[in-house]
Amino acid sequence: MTNYSQQYFGKDLNDITYEDILNFFKEEKEESDKIEFKAFHPDFGDFSKNLVGVIRGICAFLNSNGGILIWGAPLGQKVEEKVVFQGELSLVTELKEKDSLISKVSDSITPLPININVNIIEQEGKYLYVFETQISNYSPHQFKNTYWARLDGQTKPAPHYLVEALFKKISYPNIEGYINLDRFGHLPTGEAYLDISILMINFSELQNEYNLTYRLMCGPAIFAGSRNPQLAKYYTMKGHMYVHKDLNDILHFGAPDINTQRLVFNMEDLADNYNNKMTLILTFGGKQSPLKISDYKLDFSGPIAANNPVGLFESKRENILSAERQKELGTTRENLLEHILKR
Template sequence: MTSGLSIKYFGKELESITYNDLEAFFDSERIESNTIEFKSYKERKELKEGLKNCNKAVCSFLNAEGGILIWGTPETYKNNEGEDVCKGSLCPVDKFFEKDQLVNQISDSISPLPTGVRIQRVEKDSGYIYVFEVDESIGKPHQYDGVYWVRLDGQKRKAPHYFVESMIKQIKFPRLECYAKITSVRKHGAYKYNLRLGVIAVNQSMLQNEEGTLLQIVLQKARFRSNQSKKVEDEIGLLHYGKPFIRHYDVTIETGRPDFKFLLAVGGKNSPLNISIYEVDPSLYIEGKLSDLSYIIKLTDENKYSFERTEDPGLNQQEIIDDFLNRDKG
């Protein structure tokens, strides 16, 4: 569920927010709520703790109704009414982070793997403000560092047991995820490569098994050696939490350009289709460098539901219908 909270608070999309917008925002007293949190910054020794607090806040928003986190805000103080408010000059973070770097450290720290976390970074005089927009998760509850964090009374708090139970019961379908990696590369001639593709499908929902689970892989500009086709399907059947499905596939590339894309999808009787997309370039392979072949994967876009990919070419529902019926797309 896309939150759109940046529009609510700033009147514009997240990627359009500027440093001046944030300065203007804190010209007035601001109070934290269940959908917005402020994090000030003083000095470099606070950086590690600041990142931890950001992870906790993101986790709490995922488990609630989504939210906005701003890192680099003015310090909070009590106003005349005794309320904790945030107003004044921004306190920028003095370290530059790539957006993907922050998103990856959040993804690595929060379980199950979250989606719907976006970041805007704004800069002034080598200082950075990071604005996180977090969607309410359809795969909650999530935990950070073994703790379920939630929003209660405008603050992030450790979730009481009954709260976690309630969130688990609200889950309407199992969350299935799929991942791929390249486990081996062999070159035969100028443009022919044989690759081994490792795939894992997991059920991230602790209390919901999935039935009728199906894994599908579709290749572009490559073929599976087993059936000389661009597509394979594996019937997994029952998929339990903690018991992943793992399989390897041999792929052959015989084109003028060795790079290719493939789509990996998993779904079941009760769960929507979850799709991961990868772009691989075997020509980047370095002979003898076998321990980790992730460096030949140029693009990784993992685990988005099909309904979240309405803008992706070939995955838009209406485009698929129009193509089948040979209708004019203009």
């Protein structure tokens, strides 16, 4: 990944401060294909209406070479046939929680993008939003039914030739995996159960995926199917892992694969040994698509709805590339080999 923050500010995104942005705009700045400035101003509407322009810019970066978008920048001024940005910042008046904001941006763009990050900087009750976007392996992306790109230092509708080229460059389908919580209850044996759905979706319009496989692991619970001798071959780790393999020859765009499973567990054991918490880890990939991970943390300490018990979700991290997860964990070739080979 490209560290655009380092290029422009000499530091990582999360280390950028209000003073860094203030100093940045002490001199005239122009936009480029890798940096865009958005002012927040009542003339542009409320938070949601201002956000539309931000999402449009992020979509353009995804379809181009990635870059930095500063929301709360000075108002642009036209000087000698060019637009420059300098001086007083036009800060955003509303705070949007980071994860919620990233979800809002990502959900507005099709196909769902990854590698969008933001640093939210507070200054006397107002806010700067600094976004860093990486070039996407799943472009072209669209927002409000339009493909956007950075052209000549501006966000513009992408011309037909560029959209066609972006479609042709896609090297692997974008497969996304999700878990839904369907029903919670108790069996006559006294055990608790949680019915879940595993969804696999192909978001690449022009590419099918083949030989889809996935694994779902849950330490505190076992899969009810593992108790059935005819189905036991699909479960490992004494029933704590479900393995979905050789069951999907092809996954088409717009035709999700949905698999339902039941988790069975003891609530007292969950409380005593796991602090009422449960983790689900879903790893998946296909013949052409890279391995991804979606993991979920559930909290059973509060009231639980019988139907659609989504209140159990404590946290979700979905569709993270395995390579990105390895980087987060600090995994290197050397320590991975040491762990595997035990030498």
